[in-house]
Amino acid sequence: xxxxxxxxxxxxxxxxxxxxxxxxxxxxxxxxxxxxxxxxxxxxxxxxxxxxxxxxxxxxxxxxxxxxxxxxxxxxxxxxxxxxxxxxxxxxxxxxxxxxxxxxxxxxxxxxxxxxxxxxxxxxxxxxxxxxxxxxxxxxxxxxxxxxxxxxxxxxxxxxxxxxxxxxxxxxxxxxxxxxxxxxxxxxxxxxxxxxxxxxxxxxxxxxxxxxxxxxxxxxxx
Amino acid sequence: xxxxxxxxxxxxxxxxxxxxxxxxxxxxxxxxxxxxxxxxxxxxxxxxxxxxxxxxxxxxxxxxxxxxxxxxxxxxxxxxxxxxxxxxxxxxxxxxxxxxxxxxxxxxxxxxxxxxxxxxxxxxxxxxxxxxxxxxxxxxxxxxxxxxxxxxxxxxxxxxxxxxxxxxxxxxxxxxxxxxxxxxxxxxxxxxxxxxxxxxxxxxxxxxxxxxxxxxxxxxxxxxxxxxxxxxxxxxxxxxxxxxxxxxxxxxxxxxxxxxxxxxxxxxxxxxxxxxxxxxxxxxxxxxxxxxxxxxxxxxxxxxxxxxxxxxxxxxxxxxxxxxxxxxxxxxxxxxxxxxxxxxxxxxxxxxxxxxxxxxxxxxxxxxxxxxxxxxxxxxxxxxxxxxxxxxxxxxxxxxxxxxxxxxxxxxxxxxxxxxxxxxxxxxxxxxxxxxxxxxxxxxxxxxxxxxxxxxxxxxxxxxxxxxxxxxxxxxxxxxxxxxxxxxxxxxxxxxxxxxxxxxxxxxxxxxxxxxxxxxxxxxxxxxxxxxxxxxxxxxxxxxxxxxxxxxxxxxxxxxxxxxxxxxxxxxxxxxxxxxxxxxxxxxxxxxxxxxxxxxxxxxxxxxxxxxxxxxxxxxxxxxxxxxxxxxxxxxxxxxxxxxxxxxxxxxxxxxxxxxxxxxxxxxxxxxxxxxxxxxxxxxxxxxxxxxxxxxxxxxxxxxxxxxxxxxxxxxxxxxxxxxxxxxxxxxxxxxxxxxxxx
Numbered sequence: 001x002x003x004x005x006x007x008x009x010x011x012x013x014x015x016x017x018x019x020x021x022x023x024x025x026x027x028x029x030x031x032x033x034x035x036x037x038x039x040x041x042x043x044x045x046x047x048x049x050x051x052x053x054x055x056x057x058x059x060x061x062x063x064x065x066x067x068x069x070x071x072x073x074x075x076x077x078x079x080x081x082x083x084x085x086x087x088x089x090x091x092x093x094x095x096x097x098x099x100x101x102x103x104x105x106x107x108x109x110x111x112x113x114x115x116x117x118x119x120x121x122x123x124x125x126x127x128x129x130x131x132x133x134x135x136x137x138x139x140x141x142x143x144x145x146x147x148x149x150x151x152x153x154x155x156x157x158x159x160x161x162x163x164x165x166x167x168x169x170x171x172x173x174x175x176x177x178x179x180x181x182x183x184x185x186x187x188x189x190x191x192x193x194x195x196x197x198x199x200x201x202x203x204x205x206x207x208x209x210x211x212x213x214x215x216x217x218x219x220x221x222x
Numbered sequence: 223x224x225x226x227x228x229x230x231x232x233x234x235x236x237x238x239x240x241x242x243x244x245x246x247x248x249x250x251x252x253x254x255x256x257x258x259x260x261x262x263x264x265x266x267x268x269x270x271x272x273x274x275x276x277x278x279x280x281x282x283x284x285x286x287x288x289x290x291x292x293x294x295x296x297x298x299x300x301x302x303x304x305x306x307x308x309x310x311x312x313x314x315x316x317x318x319x320x321x322x323x324x325x326x327x328x329x330x331x332x333x334x335x336x337x338x339x340x341x342x343x344x345x346x347x348x349x350x351x352x353x354x355x356x357x358x359x360x361x362x363x364x365x366x367x368x369x370x371x372x373x374x375x376x377x378x379x380x381x382x383x384x385x386x387x388x389x390x391x392x393x394x395x396x397x398x399x400x401x402x403x404x405x406x407x408x409x410x411x412x413x414x415x416x417x418x419x420x421x422x423x424x425x426x427x428x429x430x431x432x433x434x435x436x437x438x439x440x441x442x443x444x445x446x447x448x449x450x451x452x453x454x455x456x457x458x459x460x461x462x463x464x465x466x467x468x469x470x471x472x473x474x475x476x477x478x479x480x481x482x483x484x485x486x487x488x489x490x491x492x493x494x495x496x497x498x499x500x501x502x503x504x505x506x507x508x509x510x511x512x513x514x515x516x517x518x519x520x521x522x523x524x525x526x527x528x529x530x531x532x533x534x535x536x537x538x539x540x541x542x543x544x545x546x547x548x549x550x551x552x553x554x555x556x557x558x559x560x561x562x563x564x565x566x567x568x569x570x571x572x573x574x575x576x577x578x579x580x581x582x583x584x585x586x587x588x589x590x591x592x593x594x595x596x597x598x599x600x601x602x603x604x605x606x607x608x609x610x611x612x613x614x615x616x617x618x619x620x621x622x623x624x625x626x627x628x629x630x631x632x633x634x635x636x637x638x639x640x641x642x643x644x645x646x647x648x649x650x651x652x653x654x655x656x657x658x659x660x661x662x663x664x665x666x667x668x669x670x671x672x673x674x675x676x677x678x679x680x681x682x683x684x685x686x687x688x689x690x691x692x693x694x695x696x697x698x699x700x701x702x703x704x705x706x707x708x709x710x711x712x713x714x715x716x717x718x719x720x721x722x723x724x725x726x727x728x729x730x731x732x733x734x735x736x737x738x739x740x741x742x743x744x745x746x747x748x749x750x751x752x753x754x755x756x757x758x759x760x761x762x763x764x765x766x767x768x769x770x771x772x773x774x775x776x777x778x779x780x781x782x783x784x785x786x787x788x789x790x791x792x793x794x795x796x797x798x799x800x801x802x803x804x805x806x807x808x809x810x811x812x813x814x815x816x817x818x819x820x821x822x823x824x825x826x827x828x829x830x831x832x833x834x835x836x837x838x839x840x841x842x843x844x845x846x847x848x849x850x851x852x853x854x855x856x857x858x859x860x861x862x863x864x865x866x867x868x869x870x871x872x873x874x875x876x877x878x879x880x881x882x883x884x885x886x887x888x889x890x891x892x893x894x895x896x897x898x899x900x901x902x903x904x905x906x907x908x909x910x911x912x913x914x915x916x917x918x919x920x921x922x923x924x925x926x927x928x929x930x931x932x933x934x935x936x937x938x939x940x941x942x943x944x945x946x947x948x949x950x951x952x953x954x955x956x957x958x959x960x961x962x963x964x965x
Binding site for chain 2: 139141143204
């Protein structure tokens, strides 16, 4: 299985993501610079975390209007799996690929700590490595992860199995509505989440709870 | 030659530039005429304390700076130390005290920006950061505002740049009420054969300006940082620069890409005194002149004068000397990252620093005298008074359990979680030990077993009572913290924060602290490879506590055998390595005395460097052999607090014996140096344990078995048992409650 990582100036977890994808799938992902015209033929496209364009406008807003996002939209429409983590999630929302908004954390502060995530829908390409209802550990590191959508949208997300992960055991770090940590699009081939599974995939990270997300998508290297 | 001299140089103007009459006379003697306004600004920038080290140079030269692993000692942007396999760790610590007090968010943020730039200027990708922060008393009206702004500023810059913060210090003391300390540390990794230096080589080569555009921010910043504060402090806000971490991140990637092309001959970041300082340093070090054409400098404001352009401290800028044939290739890299790239001058063979603006020569000065041959002072100093030891019977009493809870929940010991959760501590995916332990540890990216340990240490109340012992202690504690993880301490960086050196008693503190640092570094084979001096840390004539912060770096050959501070499991035996017969004795300058009995008298605990080395080397051996299950060095609060911290981080209690025939207060709270708590498994067979104790004795170390881990309580001899949960709660609550204004 092949993957690609989109890189915008100001992203800084691209190297973490590339390392995780390489280690788990055994194959380095293609890296696509934001000014490239095309995304190669792959099974998974990842927009990693960081501070694209410094997050100087709304987080993700400038990157979402970058020409490469037209290619991402086209790939999404053709059914390719798209994963956005942290700033990547913000970019997917700003690009209109996912609903809602990510506001400043309720504490108004950046937060970096481990939280607990519950797998709300394990029946997707992204989450099949986990069991339904499984609770696992995952780090967060963000300033603007407070997910919000109007009541109708939240009800639809929840009703259609489009909440992928929710913060569990009282660990919601940012005030997200209904503890929502990650959501799918309607076709469930686009996932955005605030936590960083790529930073918890091996013994050196103190655990590998995040690994199943990637191995479910790309398989494990022999 | 036309030298526009529109502005008349008056004694007042000279004084406003922080130049003393004798220094101005030196300028007149040197150039044989009245300087232009721009030239006066250039002298002020180069000859101030911050850039010239004129008061400290004589003493800094006495520090040990070399060793078998040292590739680059002080004098460059950062120190470089070999870690094997063709790789080096590149690191430095630097202060941003004055700007952070005036404007905490931007001051602290640009402090981070500056130190990160120092590291990647050398060709290294930054992999770890720390910061040592010192604020005024918690009850001082400005403290909360400063804590919250500084922490947010460091996070705002470092998180966006993408470097993990792995350690640091936060302390409060009323002596920093009017002058906080923000000391930022950064370390990077580079290949030993690809280290870049600032020394220009070759005549007639292009001097290239890279990065962000030049604005009016920070004009005169370095001069401001070399003066005391008065009541006019609010007026100094415009001298603080504004940081742009997004540009810095692009600058990092662009510089590393550019370096890989082989185009770079010399590189210097524009920090204090911006274009002036970077150009002069590159020329002076290389024995070359530099000619700059200011009309080529990318500017973001109109009608900037040469004076402003030469003194601007706009951030995220670099100056390089490039191979001319690679200029096109170099330009393409910067165009890709959407950064400015402009050839602004050339190297010359006349040893002059010449600045052209709109066709006029606005400065023409001898470059060596501006740079490495700047004036030096041998300032008068008086030896510090040494405090009288406390009488043997002078032991103020407290209930031991109450005292432990009060200290654990007090501002000195309480958890710094409120601070470090605002920093990204795990980006890059290599953080093995995040803040909260003895040292931060990251693995060496791409290597299977190697890791680097980082710590920042100084005890300002010890330094105030005895700068010499305090200087020794700061080095010893850094060395000890690295050792406690199982690392070989490699080298250190020093960030010397003191008051006004023109006062002999302050100069005496500086001289004695450096003497102590030098002795300890020599005895522990722990050279100083980079550093920074910050003087004039005074407000309205009141100096800070002398604070020579030491940033230490160590190498762990196999992180699989690294030690952590939390108790590993119930039933482990607790040994107190390096203890005196009474386990603890020294209460002078302890936090027990300061925070529970409001006493700041007596000398600090002395550091016996031979004992330090013997004990540390033995403990490191135990960690490497896999026998130690947890290790924690003792510092503030002594044995009781060391045990409490091991219990807090693991949730496991311990039962400790009580020594008969001695007062328990110094045993539990004395801050005797060179001690480590080490746990070993109790299923070690009797012969093995006896053999271990034999080795300890043969090494000349006292390491009594003082207790056993287990249970949900910390039991200190005959004191009331303390539930670990209660310790954890006390430890966690102080910082968030304080910041909410509830304490």
